[in-house]
Amino acid sequence: MNKLVVTFYNVGHGNCTHIITPTNQHILVDIGSLEEYSISEFLRTISGQIDMLHLTRPHKDHLYDLARLKEVGLSPRILSIYRRAFPVKHLYNQRLYNSSNNQRQITKWQLQQSLDKKIQQTANDFYNIYTMPVSWNSNPLNPEYNSGVTIKIDFPPNKYINPDDQNSYSSLISIEYYDVKILLTGDNNRDMLKERILDDTSDLYSLSQYNLFENSLRARNWDVNLDHYRLGVKKNSFTDFIMNHHVLLAPHHGRTTDFCKEFFDLVNPNLTIVSDKSIEYDSQDTTSDVYNNNNKKGLVVNKMERKVLTTRKDGTIKLMIYENEEYEINTGIKGSFYGYD
Numbered sequence: 001m002n003k004l005v006v007t008f009y010n011v012g013h014g015n016c017t018h019i020i021t022p023t024n025q026h027i028l029v030d031i032g033s034l035e036e037y038s039i040s041e042f043l044r045t046i047s048g049q050i051d052m053l054h055l056t057r058p059h060k061d062h063l064y065d066l067a068r069l070k071e072v073g074l075s076p077r078i079l080s081i082y083r084r085a086f087p088v089k090h091l092y093n094q095r096l097y098n099s100s101n102n103q104r105q106i107t108k109w110q111l112q113q114s115l116d117k118k119i120q121q122t123a124n125d126f127y128n129i130y131t132m133p134v135s136w137n138s139n140p141l142n143p144e145y146n147s148g149v150t151i152k153i154d155f156p157p158n159k160y161i162n163p164d165d166q167n168s169y170s171s172l173i174s175i176e177y178y179d180v181k182i183l184l185t186g187d188n189n190r191d192m193l194k195e196r197i198l199d200d201t202s203d204l205y206s207l208s209q210y211n212l213f214e215n216s217l218r219a220r221n222w223d224v225n226l227d228h229y230r231l232g233v234k235k236n237s238f239t240d241f242i243m244n245h246h247v248l249l250a251p252h253h254g255r256t257t258d259f260c261k262e263f264f265d266l267v268n269p270n271l272t273i274v275s276d277k278s279i280e281y282d283s284q285d286t287t288s289d290v291y292n293n294n295n296k297k298g299l300v301v302n303k304m305e306r307k308v309l310t311t312r313k314d315g316t317i318k319l320m321i322y323e324n325e326e327y328e329i330n331t332g333i334k335g336s337f338y339g340y341d
């Protein structure tokens with residue numbers, strides 16, 4: 001039976017999502033990796049070719065293993081990037097390296113710096129090499145070649161981009177197979193998500209009216225009223241793009257500081273996935289509680305209903321969607337890509 005496979009690898013702090021379409025097109029969204037074990041080495045054991053690599057934003061936790069991907073012979077056939085975000089200039093912080101007198105710390109930072117420079121160089125090399133536009137006939141995003149899988153990418157319009165905030169370049173990807181929809185995000189920040197939603201609705205509601213409207217939705221049956229809301233949403237708007245997905249990869253690794261309620265309410269997922277490593281600092285705190293908090297049913301994972309899965313606790317998460325719309329979700333063991341070894 002035809003199936004779409006979407007795997008969220010446990011890459012510690014970062015993202016690496018692997019989409020395999022029913023016609024065996026391999027699409028990677030981001031290439032974050034564990035430091036101690038290369039995701040590219042692993043991918044080489046299961047994929048002969050990467051048809052497309054999409055980078056949601058050019059930052060280390062999303063392109064850590066790019067150089068290695070090339071080294072193991074898996075340079076993607078197509079590179080999908082937001083060219084406005086390139087060339088990458090700020091991957092490492094020079095000031096940090098000069099701010100200590102501790103020799104061990106300096107040596108560690110110097111190693112880190114040379115690695116960061118290599119990642120930056122590879123990203124910029126890729127940016128310079130992949131300049132040919134891709135014809136629709138050979139594009140893995142063409143649903144005709146993917147047994148009906150639709151993959152759409154949203155790049156934020158220029159007016160929302162803050163050149164000093166790399167996160168603001170983050171794109172979103174919507175995947176649809178039969179009636180099942182999955183939304184992938186990058187490190188999208190809360191204010192920008194909210195601003196884009198409010199801009200979409202500003203023709204219909206002023207900000208205060210929007211809040212009133214939202215409260216009225218909360219007080220009544222959300223799902224029914226969402227249809228009324230949908231009537232007011234312009235086709236092909238950002239709001240239209242994000243609305244009603246079954247699975248959400250949480251923006252900015254599920255960080256509390258970037259939880260956007262308006263965004264979450266519109267996506268209204270059954271299952272949210274958080275891709276991050278264990279908590280070392282307060283700022284890495286994630287928002288499982290709020291992502292648990294909608295009236296949708298969760299999805300069944302290992303015979304239990306779940307609304308939130310995290311790579312830090314559940315390991316690699318593998319989602320299989322079949323053409324009859326049935327699904328299966330496997331989780332791995334913390335610390336390994338599949339957890340079967």
Ligand SMILES: [Zn+2]
Pocket residue numbers: 014015059061062186187252253
């Ligand atoms: Zn990130």
